Amino acid sequence: MDINISFKRGVWSFMKILVLTSIYPQLDDEKNIGVTPVVQYFSEEWVKQGHEVLVVHNSSRYPKILYLLPDSVLKKINSKLGIVIPNYSQSKELNSTINGVKCFRLPLLKIIPKKMFSERQIQKQLIKIEKLLDNERFKPDLILGHWENPQIQLISKLKEIFNARTGLVFHALVYINQRRYTDLITNMIKNIDVLGARSNAIACEVKKLSQNAVEPFICYSGISDRYFHDVDDFFDLIGKKVKNSYIYVGRLIKRKNIDSLIMALGSVYENNRFSLNVVGDGAEKYNLQMICEKNELSDRISFLGYKKRNDVIGLLCKSEIFVMISDNETFGLVYIEAMSQGCIVIASKNGGMDGIIVHGFNGFLCEQGNKNELASIITMIRNMSSHEKNEIVLNALKTSRKFSDSNVAKKYLENVLR
Numbered sequence: 001m002d003i004n005i006s007f008k009r010g011v012w013s014f015m016k017i018l019v020l021t022s023i024y025p026q027l028d029d030e031k032n033i034g035v036t037p038v039v040q041y042f043s044e045e046w047v048k049q050g051h052e053v054l055v056v057h058n059s060s061r062y063p064k065i066l067y068l069l070p071d072s073v074l075k076k077i078n079s080k081l082g083i084v085i086p087n088y089s090q091s092k093e094l095n096s097t098i099n100g101v102k103c104f105r106l107p108l109l110k111i112i113p114k115k116m117f118s119e120r121q122i123q124k125q126l127i128k129i130e131k132l133l134d135n136e137r138f139k140p141d142l143i144l145g146h147w148e149n150p151q152i153q154l155i156s157k158l159k160e161i162f163n164a165r166t167g168l169v170f171h172a173l174v175y176i177n178q179r180r181y182t183d184l185i186t187n188m189i190k191n192i193d194v195l196g197a198r199s200n201a202i203a204c205e206v207k208k209l210s211q212n213a214v215e216p217f218i219c220y221s222g223i224s225d226r227y228f229h230d231v232d233d234f235f236d237l238i239g240k241k242v243k244n245s246y247i248y249v250g251r252l253i254k255r256k257n258i259d260s261l262i263m264a265l266g267s268v269y270e271n272n273r274f275s276l277n278v279v280g281d282g283a284e285k286y287n288l289q290m291i292c293e294k295n296e297l298s299d300r301i302s303f304l305g306y307k308k309r310n311d312v313i314g315l316l317c318k319s320e321i322f323v324m325i326s327d328n329e330t331f332g333l334v335y336i337e338a339m340s341q342g343c344i345v346i347a348s349k350n351g352g353m354d355g356i357i358v359h360g361f362n363g364f365l366c367e368q369g370n371k372n373e374l375a376s377i378i379t380m381i382r383n384m385s386s387h388e389k390n391e392i393v394l395n396a397l398k399t400s401r402k403f404s405d406s407n408v409a410k411k412y413l414e415n416v417l418r
Helices: 038-048 071-081 119-135 151-162 179-191 200-209 231-239 258-269 285-294 309-318 333-340 371-382 386-400 405-417
Strands: 016-021 052-057 094-098 101-105 142-146 165-170 194-197 245-249 275-279 301-305 321-324 344-348 364-366
Touching: 016 038, 016 151, 038 052, 038 101, 038 405, 052 119, 119 151, 142 151, 142 405, 151 165, 151 179, 165 200, 165 405, 194 200, 194 405, 231 386, 245 258, 245 309, 245 333, 258 275, 258 285, 258 371, 275 309, 285 301, 309 333, 321 333, 321 371, 333 344, 333 386, 344 371, 344 386, 364 371
Parallel strands: 016 052, 016 142, 052 101, 142 165, 165 194, 245 275, 245 321, 275 301, 321 344, 344 364
Antiparallel strands: 094 101
């Protein structure tokens, strides 16, 4: 393969990296839309490491009539399908350069959510991307994709055009698990050099569907070095914690199982004092507030809405326990952020943190959405001595330091180029 890059001491010195993704934060995003920045963080870190990165944001543009529906209806659609329908202005093309990363939003029309784009749409998008790369004089050495559709189809075709190394990371298995698409996708991924997954569970599913033909790497995320605390600062960090304080950070949608967290806390504490900060926004906010009201918990549970990252870190720093026991949760940055701020973390079994969190050593794992099991874990933590809790927190701090932005971005490229 004729790739115009050099290899020195295990590190590729310079590459032109083309990133294709369905989700990427944009300047015109609504503040409470909850777009994950994971691809943005990777891209910006690669720029810091000396690479040139160009991102093509293959966003979905829905029929115009959908944008005319009342917000209440859109929220129900978002919650039920687990998708985000942005405002109409975000269905337009947009070019931006942020922290050295050039990003081009090229929306594709999607008539039916969770249905793959047609071959005709893929061909039109391919022509757009080729023209864009030609105008930017950008011949990629490496083509990386995040999320299945339309990245699988586009990467497979772009590989033939540019003779570049390719990789795709699965964040979920939305399309490949649909019978009508399984054969199509499994054949297409044969043309992609390396596959990754955002959790061990997803990696196992991809391996199974490929009949053990591939061994996906686990694509972990990282957080900024400035958020880490030295072990020497451990007791200062612990001293900032508010006793019996809990926190959740994320979108307020059904699969996050925030209702289970609320009910578990209510059953454990009954009339005793605790606090829960719910950070984020989404379609389930009203329903969750009604659950709090019905169970006389409103005075102990606060819905803070969307918060900027630095504000989230500040809240985590003061909180004792972070809980998120979502269904089908991939590797989440917020878990690592919580661990780095001295929180005891309760995450989902068989999710992205299973294997990173070792139950009872550096955190706890709970069956997805199981409020009774969650209540038992919370009770167990309450009954632990200060020394036992501190051991958990200290182990979590040490674990979190492995997941700095620079470390995981470098490891990502090593996995793709191996």
